[in-house]
Amino acid sequence: MKLDSIYCLYSEGILKDINFTFTNNKLYYIVVPDEKIANRLFELITLMTPIMEGKFYINNLEVSAFSYKKKTILRRENMGLLFKDILLDKDLTIYENVLLPLLNIKTNKKKEKVNALLDRYKLSKVSNYYPSDLSLYQKQLTSLARALINNPQFIIALMPTDLMTKNNEEKFYQELKNISHDRGVIIITKRVKYQNLADEIIFYENKRL
Amino acid sequence: MLIINFLKKKTTILYIIIIALLLLLIPLFKYMSNKRITYYNEIYQDTYIEFLMSYEEYERISNIKEIENITLGFEADLGTVRDLRFFEDPNLANNELILDENYFKNYQLGDTITLFNYEFKLIDETYSLFNDNHISEYALNELKDNFDTLIYRVTLNDWSKASKVEREINKGYPFEQGYFIETYFDHDKPIIYDIFYYIIKLILIILSLYIIFNICFNIYLNEKEKSYLYYALGFTKKQLRLISITKYILVFALGFLLNLLLILIL
Numbered sequence: 001m002k003l004d005s006i007y008c009l010y011s012e013g014i015l016k017d018i019n020f021t022f023t024n025n026k027l028y029y030i031v032v033p034d035e036k037i038a039n040r041l042f043e044l045i046t047l048m049t050p051i052m053e054g055k056f057y058i059n060n061l062e063v064s065a066f067s068y069k070k071k072t073i074l075r076r077e078n079m080g081l082l083f084k085d086i087l088l089d090k091d092l093t094i095y096e097n098v099l100l101p102l103l104n105i106k107t108n109k110k111k112e113k114v115n116a117l118l119d120r121y122k123l124s125k126v127s128n129y130y131p132s133d134l135s136l137y138q139k140q141l142t143s144l145a146r147a148l149i150n151n152p153q154f155i156i157a158l159m160p161t162d163l164m165t166k167n168n169e170e171k172f173y174q175e176l177k178n179i180s181h182d183r184g185v186i187i188i189t190k191r192v193k194y195q196n197l198a199d200e201i202i203f204y205e206n207k208r209l
Numbered sequence: 210m211l212i213i214n215f216l217k218k219k220t221t222i223l224y225i226i227i228i229a230l231l232l233l234l235i236p237l238f239k240y241m242s243n244k245r246i247t248y249y250n251e252i253y254q255d256t257y258i259e260f261l262m263s264y265e266e267y268e269r270i271s272n273i274k275e276i277e278n279i280t281l282g283f284e285a286d287l288g289t290v291r292d293l294r295f296f297e298d299p300n301l302a303n304n305e306l307i308l309d310e311n312y313f314k315n316y317q318l319g320d321t322i323t324l325f326n327y328e329f330k331l332i333d334e335t336y337s338l339f340n341d342n343h344i345s346e347y348a349l350n351e352l353k354d355n356f357d358t359l360i361y362r363v364t365l366n367d368w369s370k371a372s373k374v375e376r377e378i379n380k381g382y383p384f385e386q387g388y389f390i391e392t393y394f395d396h397d398k399p400i401i402y403d404i405f406y407y408i409i410k411l412i413l414i415i416l417s418l419y420i421i422f423n424i425c426f427n428i429y430l431n432e433k434e435k436s437y438l439y440y441a442l443g444f445t446k447k448q449l450r451l452i453s454i455t456k457y458i459l460v461f462a463l464g465f466l467l468n469l470l471l472i473l474i475l
Contacts, residue, residue, distance in 0.1 A: 048440070069447070072440065072446075073443065081441050081442070083438075087437075104443055104448070146442075
């Protein structure tokens with residue numbers, strides 16, 4: 001994934017001249033000064049906001065001029081998302097929440113894929129529970145399982161551990177490091193934590209990355 | 210999966226039940242309306258609206274849906290000081306005539322009476338408040354061309370709409386032509402019943418609209434809350450709209466079906 005001279009508006013100004021290439025086997029930290037910029041960068045990288053200027057490449061395909069629909073499909077196929085507020089559908093069970101991204105994709109063995117991820121994150125026993133029954137850590141693990149269900153090239157996380165205890169936070173970062181061996185993981189955060197885990201740390205300064 | 214989960218939610222089930230109960234108001238309104246019509250019709254069962262109008266207006270008048278029956282008549286003299294009123298009577302044969310008792314006394318049963326060269330045979334006498342006389346429909350049809358205006362005497366299937374019918378009759382008919390309308394009932398009599406009926410109806414309609422608006426708004430808020438997540442997870446805006454619309458349709462359709470079931474049970 002490559003960002004080439006991108007300019008993008010946000011509520012308090014413009015993100016300028018963003019140039020970076022993310023490969024799909026590294027863990028990246030993008031350290032930003034405030035939450036508004038974090039949100040905007042997250043939306044920019046996940047193709048949820050229009051780009052004013054510049055080029056955005058995924059698999060060497062320039063996608064910045066793609067329609068909303070095409071960008072949505074690209075996001076669905078190439079990116080798994082983790083949110084600060086976790087964002088699980090409170091009306092769906094844990095199993096159904098993990099299954100959610102697969103509803104749009106014709107693929108075999110959906111059940112097996114979901115169960116494998118639930119097993120991996122020790123969520124099988126609570127698969128029929130609703131998010132309100134789980135701890136924050138379990139909810140974010142559910143969110144991670146949901147992000148991985150499509151086997152995306154990139155996991156993009158927006159301050160994913162802000163609500164967690166320190167102990168759980170460390171475990172979660174370690175898990176993100178583990179999954180970064182065969183995919184890119186981009187964590188947008190305000191503070192650098194466990195910097196030894198990161199392959200690259202990118203700072204946002206003077207409105208530039 | 211999303212739709213099934215939506216339908217399994219307690220709030221959705223509650224919405225469906227509320228909609229079903231609200232829809233029960235429709236038969237209740239119908240029942241109240243029928244009671245009101247019955248109430249009016251009982252009060253005005255022997256009354257009618259009477260007016261003078263040309264025969265060209267007959268089709269227009271007969272198309273007013275509240276009009277149940279039209280009896281035509283005309284005014285003519287039989288050598289009497291004042292004009293007599295002759296109305297059609299479907300029970301009479303072509304040349305049969307029934308006179309009001311006031312005029313009958315001048316004749317004998319079986320007498321032949323001529324009106325505009327049409328010969329009638331006097332077969333009976335009658336009494337009415339307005340000294341009405343009766344001829345056959347056939348005879349009226351034969352004689353009607355002698356008159357610029359005929360007497361229309363109409364009865365209604367819904368006397369609660371008498372005022373509306375009067376307005377309909379009046380529509381586009383210039384007063385200068387001598388048109389008048391005479392209604393033999395007291396308009397003000399059932400007014401308390403009407404006020405009660407309309408107040409109840411208004412309250413129930415406002416309440417229903419408020420509840421339905423709230424249900425729709427709550428579903429909208431719930432959808433809005435989820436739409437960002439679903440969009441981020443790769444649902445297109447078209448898919449999201451489709452899911453939302455399906456939810457609205459299902460809530461109201463299932464509410465309607467439950468309502469039918471309740472009506473069958475009750």
